[in-house]
Structures are given as structure tokens and as C-alpha cells.
Amino acid sequence: MFERDHYHCRYCGVPIVAKEPLRAFERAVGISVFRVLGTNAQQHGVIHAFKVVADHVVPHKLGGRTLPENLVTSCPGCNYGKENFTLEQLGLDNPWDRPPTTSGWDGLTPLVAGLNAHAEARGPAMA
Numbered sequence: 686m687f688e689r690d691h692y693h694c695r696y697c698g699v700p701i702v703a704k705e706p707l708r709a710f711e712r713a714v715g716i717s718v719f720r721v722l723g724t725n726a727q728q729h730g731v732i733h734a735f736k737v738v739a740d741h742v743v744p745h746k747l748g749g750r751t752l753p754e755n756l757v758t759s760c761p762g763c764n765y766g767k768e769n770f771t772l773e774q775l776g777l778d779n780p781w782d783r784p785p786t787t788s789g790w791d792g793l794t795p796l797v798a799g800l801n802a803h804a805e806a807r808g809p810a811m812a
């Protein structure tokens with residue numbers, strides 16, 4: 686889905702970083718404060734600013750299914766702001782009514798191999 690949407694938020698069009706480079710960055714830096722997985726409270730704010738989110742166009746709490754046709758790539762700001770409101774309630778355009786933003790942005794996915802090699806060369810992670 687993130688590839689389908691060219692790593693751009695389907696609501697505001699901002700380019701976002703894919704999950705894999707953030708996980709590789711976490712391993713390369715070796716500091717657990719940059720963890721990508723876990724609860725929101727376990728993650729650093731910088732990760733929340735960059736990580737890609739799958740947003741339910743029809744909110745899950747209102748019966749929206751977790752299926753590709755109801756999920757769009759979202760930046761954290763749009764996802765958190767939209768919360769469980771409908772597009773109509775927020776006056777948002779339906780993201781399916783326009784094509785995804787394309788700019789050549791790759792979500793930083795080409796950096797994964799280099800970051801992983803750096804993490805392996807660095808050795809065990811710091812606390």
C-alpha cells in the first residue's frame with residue numbers, strides 16, 4: 686500500500702519515510718529511544734514525526750475494514766488529526782478521488798542496505 690501511494694500522504698501529499706528505513710536507522714544508531722515498534726509511549730517523538738501510517742478512510746471504529754481499498758498512506762499528523770471522524774465530518778476530500786502524489790520520492794527505501802551494513806559493522810546496540 687505504501688508503495689502504491691508512492692510514499693506520500695494521500696490527504697496532504699507530504700512525502701513520508703517508509704518503515705524499513707526507520708527500522709534500519711534504529712539498528713544503525715543502536716539507541717533504543719529511536720525504536721520504531723512498540724507503544725506510542727515507548728517511541729521517541731522524532732519517530733512519530735516521520736513514520737508512515739496506514740489510515741482507514743472509513744474509520745475502523747465506524748465499521749471500516751482493514752483492506753487495501755479502505756487503507757491509504759498517511760502522515761502521522763493527518764492520521765492523528767482525522768482520528769475516528771468521517772471525511773464528511775471533517776470536510777476532507779476523498780483521497781480516492783485523486784491519484785497519489787508522485788514526485789520520485791522513494792520513502793528512503795534505498796538506504797536500508799547501507800544502514801543495515803553499518804549496524805552490523807558497529808556491533809551490539811547501545812542501551
Ligand SMILES: [Zn+2]
Pocket residue numbers: 694695696697698699759760761762763764
Ligand atoms: Zn498528511
